[in-house]
Amino acid sequence: MNRLATKLGKINFNNPITVASGTFGLECANFYNINKLGAIVTKTITPEEKIGNPTPRIYETECGLLNSIGLQNPGIDEFLKYHVKEYKNFSAPLLVSFSASTIDEFAEMLIKLEKIDYIKGYEVNVSCPNVENEGLAFGIDAKIVYELTKRLSKLTEKELIIKLSPNVTDIVSIAKAAEEGGASSVALINTLLGMAIDWKTGKSMIKRGVAGYSGTAVKPVALQMVYKVYQALSIPILAMGGIQNYKDCLEFIYAGASMLSIGTAQFCDPCLPIKIINDLHNHFTQNNINISDIKGKVWGID
């Protein structure tokens, strides 16, 4: 029996650990056997090439990371022509993250991606804070998320994950809209909005001013959202936000996660995803449990 086995809406995974979009690349194969991951998630692809945001793009705060990459990517056509092949020979299921500015563009992208049989599912990024009028505008409006998901779900039989923004008044209503539109799972959270200023000079540490905030600091926020969404939805959750070790994973599983993405913490340790898989395996074996025994089973709440 594989204690770590888990699933999202349509795919079974050998283990619940994957990597957060934008924090992983095939360069990681230099450090460990990528096939050991539960799944691979690509950096977000857009309809056209994006050169990305001006620099500085990165700043480390006391307990988190600010980033303003701006979805730098070669665009879908280049991706399909050159890059996607590089993922072909990995056995870990491939999930492609993509984003666009209109529902039509999203749909066109999905149609193109559908042609690649070794793509096993999609993480639809409606929540990137670092580009204007792309992604985020969608992620904050339940109606648009519903329309988008409805359109996309008709175009594919594969895993359709909607990745949500935490920068909203009510993430549950948006998650529900995705579920009603036919998403097979939801992913949360993308980055919070954050900022840092050099106290000596008043200079913004990030050229674009406001950036995406991730890492340890955001974990309590992410956990709260996963908990609430789990209470309200019946489709599975791919959870992320500040995960640093297997203990954090257990917190998220108790809150309701079926699967987990490691993001920022990889920058401290590129081998972290594999270490976490091992630690989880040991924990589950020692305690003679599997994921479904504890998923969503947080207690002591009044």
Place this chain on the structure above:
Amino acid sequence: MNRLATKLGKINFNNPITVASGTFGLECANFYNINKLGAIVTKTITPEEKIGNPTPRIYETECGLLNSIGLQNPGIDEFLKYHVKEYKNFSAPLLVSFSASTIDEFAEMLIKLEKIDYIKGYEVNVSCPNVENEGLAFGIDAKIVYELTKRLSKLTEKELIIKLSPNVTDIVSIAKAAEEGGASSVALINTLLGMAIDWKTGKSMIKRGVAGYSGTAVKPVALQMVYKVYQALSIPILAMGGIQNYKDCLEFIYAGASMLSIGTAQFCDPCLPIKIINDLHNHFTQNNINISDIKGKVWGID
């Protein structure tokens, strides 16, 4: 010349440092001379007594604090009868924080408070995450904030500060509603929503499950909101969220703050507000500047 002098909409303060509602009490007089504070802000008062939330109410995460106090307070009548007098003999301006469930209740409270001449202003808490249907429901809806502020601003000539929730899609629209309604200043941020779970047992660390999240972790989020609100509004900002030292204060002043509240960090050091005042004084003297020289002057943003 007093380099630390600052003002909100209607009051001048000797220095920009005050204390965040709910994190300070007159017990602090055991540690320092409270009159050295720029202002005193009380714990939030409600129309009726509140016994508060079940325990545990407090949990410290890796880089922040979760709290679920539930606005425990004696209610306004008891407050006016017994407690407010204790503040009478302090020279630091007194700002009373209050909250309620309906606009009428808010207005009735204000009318009662207006009778006390040594109350110099109000922090209207429309943003407490730890009580149901109280405060927060207001803070997330621009229209209600506008109606509430309009009503209250007609009832007082004193400083009227609206304290905003960060748990919203667009804090600027809500801040604007407060400005249009006649607020003389805005305060931000109240706590984010957060959660923590015991990874060993799955037990929620806070009895109510979801709690308010404050401290170092939230500083980048608060800074970003202060920056955006400063860009959009013309009334002054009382800023807070994770301030730990005078450097953090400078970041917030560069982002646009006129005044600053110290909250969670006092739990590490009850004398912190006074230390920060001294450090700010030294910094301003050494650099031969005052607050208005740097307020809102963040640069390097593209």
Place this chain on the structure above:
Amino acid sequence: MKDHIGIVVNNKKINELYNVISVQIENANLGTPGQFYELKVKYSQRMRIPISIYNITDNVVEFMVKIVGDGTKELTQLKEKDTIMALGPLGNPFTPPQADQNCLILSGGVGYAPFYYFKKHYPKANITWFHGGANRNEVFEADRIFTNDGSIGIKGFVTADLHEYLQNNKVDRILTCGPRIMMKNIANIALPFVKDIECSLEEYMACGIGVCYGCAVKVKTAKGLVYKTVCKDGAIFQGSEVIWDE
């Protein structure tokens, strides 16, 4: 009550789990049994850790610390001459014993700490002391010893023969400190015999001085059920007033 700069003068490992840390603190002699300090290792990011007064001699406070997590671990790693912020003494003391009173102390694990000083502070009091712990590492000198695993003393909880004891002995006051469930059981068993049960409670703390209402405990009062603070209204509460099942 002040935020003192304490100087560590000794840090002694008692066993795998426990240390006794001696800290020189200005005016520390003013502290009374049942009061505590909120300690903070300088330059540590953590909030403060409430630790009871275990002993005081010449303005040196001894703290008995059980390692349960990162914060207590940090405390046990302090070295001689290290400084440590010590906010206190905080909270209320146990009521001083009267000459003719028979006091029964019931402590569990690190709940032993405040009573060591209590006993020393009131040398003339009539005190009987039962102490219980999970195993031999959790057990210290007392009149009767219990361990859950039977590795030393009587096998069982500290409450094992309490009912019987109270039937056969005149006890005027009980003083107790330990896990909540232990104190709850003590209150249930003992209240029919003894009105005056002083319980020293624990709750997560933030401010430690009564301003944040973080360390709440639900108690019965004339006004009905209210939350009082462990740090300012407590840490000592009457067993009869605490709502144990919150």
Place this chain on the structure above:
Amino acid sequence: MKDHIGIVVNNKKINELYNVISVQIENANLGTPGQFYELKVKYSQRMRIPISIYNITDNVVEFMVKIVGDGTKELTQLKEKDTIMALGPLGNPFTPPQADQNCLILSGGVGYAPFYYFKKHYPKANITWFHGGANRNEVFEADRIFTNDGSIGIKGFVTADLHEYLQNNKVDRILTCGPRIMMKNIANIALPFVKDIECSLEEYMACGIGVCYGCAVKVKTAKGLVYKTVCKDGAIFQGSEVIWDE
């Protein structure tokens, strides 16, 4: 490229600002001049700190570290036998010098570091080395020395007499590392004389391995302006391709 467990074998203070830290790292001899490691003090919460190879002998890498903030300070506090995670060697080396090339090295402050190993690695190369720094603490052995405050060497920037020098001397390549503004000035002054200007750039880094696009630098390419990564495409870029005013 691997995340090695390095062992500190020496940590020498050169002056108030600078240390040289020697770390034993498996297969370190494979590192070439211009490459760097991402260092991480074990158990520190901070992300990694990119530091150039300053020297290599028998799989011991020397790093020259200038204290500018918390992370670099932590590095200088490492003691013999401490372990430290060392991810690398990362990035591309400077192009090896050809036999007949006259190389001019222009370094500023801690930008000195990679060239020490460059010079050692290519003992037969024709190298002239100008080094500049703010004051005497920022200055190390070189052919010509500049300080902003004139405390040692020529008073002024390292570029002070560059134009004149290039007019009077045949230079085939320039190699430079230092503050961006210095390298920008060098490119402006020198490009009319020298096509081949290898600049070692700095940017905030997160991953260090080319996956996050955090350490971007804008460069001209045949396809137009694009952002390349310092950690994987760099750290060496041609002075003529960098968009200096970003």
